[in-house]
Amino acid sequence: MKHFTKLAVAAVVAGVTAGAAMAQELYTPNLSYRTGPFAATGIPLMNGQADYMTMLNERDGGIGGAKINFEECETGYSTEKGVECYEKTKGQAIVTQPWSTGITLQVLPKTNVDEIPILASGYGFSPMMDGETFQWAFNTPAGYWDGADMIIQYLESQGSLEGKKIVHLHLDHPFGKEPLPVLEKLAEEKGFELVPIPVGLKEMQNQSAQWLQIRRERPDYVIMWGWGAMNAGAITEAVKTKFPMENFIGVWWAGHDADLKIVGEDGKGYKSISWSFPNAEAPVIADIKKYVVDAGLTKSNPEEMEGVFYNRGIIISAILAEGIRKAQEEYGTAEIDASQLRWGLENIDMTEARIDELGLTGMVPPFKTSCSDHTGKSGGWMLEWDGEKFVKASDHLVPNTEGYADLIASSAAEYAEANQPWPVNENCGG
Template sequence: MMTFTGRIAAAAALATLMGTTAMAEGLATPNLAYRTGPFAATGIPLMNGQADYMSMLNARDGGIGGMMVDFSECETGYSTEKGAECYEKTKGSALVTQPWSTGITLQVLPKTNIDKIPILAPGYGFSPMGDGKVFQWAFNTPLSYWDGASIILKYLQDMGDLSGKKVAFLHLDHPFGKEPLPYLEMKAESLGFELLPIPVGLKEMQNQSAQWLQIRRERPDYVIMWGWGAMNAGAITEAVKTKFPMDNMLGVWWAGHDADLKLVGEDGKGYKSVSWSFPNMDAPVMADIKSLVIDAGKSQTTPEEMEGVFYSRGLIISAILAEGITVAQEHAGTADITPSDLRWGLENLNFTEARIDELGLTGMVPPFSTSCSNHTGHSGGWMLEWDGAKFVKASDLIMPDSEAISELETAKAQEYAEENAPWPVNEDCQM
């Protein structure tokens, strides 16, 4: 692994080779943002974190490999239709597409084999995308939704035998919310618990009285919440109102937004959310962002938002993309990489503890690595708990059930390929 100093020297050498014309063109990494619409409350801090990390690289390092990063946004409002329009609008010069919705991801996924532009969907999208042999251009590093469901169940198993228990699955009635069902259904059968799916329609997100009436009637032992945006605040306030024990309510990482819990404060104490990122204000990268971006007036964030889980997750997402670009540049021997080069870079990520420290991200993301066959990384995650004022780590790193998930990935990826035949498969990938 090249040292940090070596990487900087290599970047400088690449910049010299490419000259000023390439630097002016920059690296096009469009973001299909959602700062408006029903999910804006979660989108804004995520987009701010993403943008601020790239702004920091531009200000501190002159971009990546000597080329400035063009991190333009195309607003989708989380609409699948608008997302598809944004993809078509930006794909001409793009190194990557960041769809920011499972629905948009599914819409764009078949186009990747034709357009040959990588999809980067960190911690979201279609879980079988982890099978890189079938989904050659799609990446959901560092964790899939099946990984998240696995970690939650492992955490619950540590609290006691799940056999005979009733687990309510409160989820957005949207492709995102339905993603973990194949894994949860499989584990309910093998572990002997009753799975109770409770969908929340897009128009019901802020008024979930019917869903919580069902929860009061069914009296589940646990509620797993697969929410996003306004659904999270609606569910948490209803849980408090109905006096559901918050210790027994656990959410996916998109249901662990500080602002949602601050609505209920102390009453939300004990609520948990699995996470593959964690805010660490003492991490070196935060000082660089503050001095070069925040204090320089180049950010839309606020001091309070900057301390939250979602802002730091946005930073991690851009750090994953930036590292993929760096690895691709080193492999290609040029800073002016192609989408195919970036695909190679994203297939060869190696976020070791040492590399995480070199990037100034200490304590903010678990170690993980990818390969041509493993486009997820399956990093493991922490359980975060609301202490009444903020989220704190409530567990050590919990690793997902990779063997069972891998088998499910292979089966569902093959099923997708057959349903969408002819579908090219990377037969050369053996890793």
């Protein structure tokens, strides 16, 4: 009977696709930041996201017969403006994409009441991976705690960290402080000294004080949790002070091609953990060129389209699109609502075969979400700047989430307790 039902659902979706002109559009607003101090990183990400959705609209008539309205609401990365954008768009939205840890933290309790899923791919509040507690929040396919764990795994593969000193150079913002609980835990377990060095928003382009402290500390490694202009400032200072670039590693938001092109060959050896990778040979790139670029529908350019961030934008929209497809198949309608999309995002199964089928070959590791796991544990690769571009410098790394499972559980419980009444999904079943 279940098999019959699935076939019937597929038939319904196919029928809706055939009558695509009758289907209402799906509203998936993006809280963008093409202006402000982080615009240089926001623009390629937004362009990648928009181009993927435009490609689906132009090539396939949308998803399941429904066109996608991916309207942007500009925040300038301001938390206040981000909340305004959320309130402005939430009426018809089936998802919200906050695009800032600060904005995510502000709208997180609101979405629990409004019952709109948050899609915060690779950012936001790390315990959101606990789907039982955070029913409406997804940091698919990897969270900051996963990133911190994978960086330490990589460093440990280069030799024991016992007695070593690691600087955590970070934006003095909720985003920059996110990995600290896991880094502190790993420092205690593995015997290295962790030295946090914050960078204020007004210091991003002039970090002479921070790098003077780094020279005094003489760390074995610097891990950077940077964003926007902070990254270019730090990389420039590292070159100027002759810090060994092979010992300088950033989170995925500190792996932007444009920042490294400023120093070129001098940046060779710099690394960044990443859950996405630009593959110019992937079929999806050819389709974007055919249906979007050649049609004059992109805001991007050839150089940007080769970069990590543009391609990461593609992956983020592909994750959202896959969640939409899953929901359409399950509920037998193209015009899904926010609650149905939540189910879809909880049932993504990005196998190697599915990744290839979507034309995303080599661009994202496999991952699988569930009711209780809203991240998917994709893992990632260590990327390295070779003087001209980022290349893979490691095999597929997978976070050891069991190592900080107790931290996830306690942090999620603490958040729920502090924000009572906070409904928990007790029907996940693990």
